[in-house]
Amino acid sequence: MKHTMTFIGAGNMAEAIITGLLNTGCPKERIFVTNKSNNERLIYMNNNYGIGVNYDRQLQELIDQSEVVILAMKPKDLFAALDHLKSHLKSDQLIISVLAGASSKQISECLGTKNPIIRAMPNTSATVGQSATGIARGVNADDSHVRIAEEIFSAIGTTTVVDEDDLHLVTGLAGSGPAYIYRIVESLEQAAVSLGLKEEAAKALVRQVIIGAAEMLKNSDVDPGELRRKVTSPGGTTAAGLRALENHQLPKALLEAVKEATIRSQELEKQQY
Ligand SMILES: NC(=O)C1=CN([C@@H]2O[C@H](COP(=O)(O)OP(=O)(O)OC[C@H]3O[C@@H](n4cnc5c(N)ncnc54)[C@H](OP(=O)(O)O)[C@@H]3O)[C@@H](O)[C@H]2O)C=CC1
């Protein structure tokens, strides 16, 4: 990784991306992080990852050394953060926002600068280099800025370039997606325990079922429908289980989950005004 970057916001998402970047060989000297007021968190980031933080340096010093500034605070904190940041920016610095909802136009208007803005929607699987990140070119950005974002986020998983309008849906699908899978894991574990299996056995089996299925998806060209059919013997156990899933409307539940998350992302954008 040849880019030097400052994360504004030192929370879960910043940590997931930073961990992924460091694991793939990005030098710790190229990463800085700052937050609003929680110095303990910065001390933790400095101690754990060896990256530069602004409790012992001025924000200006960190920003001056950075080609890329990554916005990673909650949407509700965006405008206060930008208000503080804008006087520290140089006009050619690339801003990458990982925030749900906030549009590049809103960010640009609040900054009142011509800085190029890219939006990225990663997920927490960045921690293990497995994020599915959507990237969109925003206000003042060109292909070279998209390429920089692709370079950064491809170090922590896959990248897919989409139109900015589609980022709401990408957020509802891929940003939030790991939580849906974890919820399914929890439900399967609870089901197994309630039907009589010991908790330890249920945990071990369910986790490996998910990991095994994910590996199959990753390592074969076959689509998931075909993989599902290979598990399903006519008149057998899987057919009975799948029938129950259809009868209890799993596809509808997942459609509603992605839809509601997408709507929430759209609402977050409106709340910025
Ligand atoms: N978590 C996830 O799975 C994903 C999250 N995102 C997006 O990432 C963003 C961050 O989420 P997450 O990491 O979970 O949030 P966290 O609450 O874990 O972290 C937010 C961070 O922002 C800092 N902050 C708040 N206000 C300011 C400010 N004015 N200036 C500088 N830093 C500030 C906080 O500092 P302090 O503690 O000092 O207040 C804190 O370090 C959100 O916008 C979310 O939409 C995107 C994809 C996935």
Ligand SMILES: O=C(O)[C@@H]1CCC=N1
């Ligand atoms: O829940 C959220 O709002 C953030 C955005 C995507 C994942 N987490």
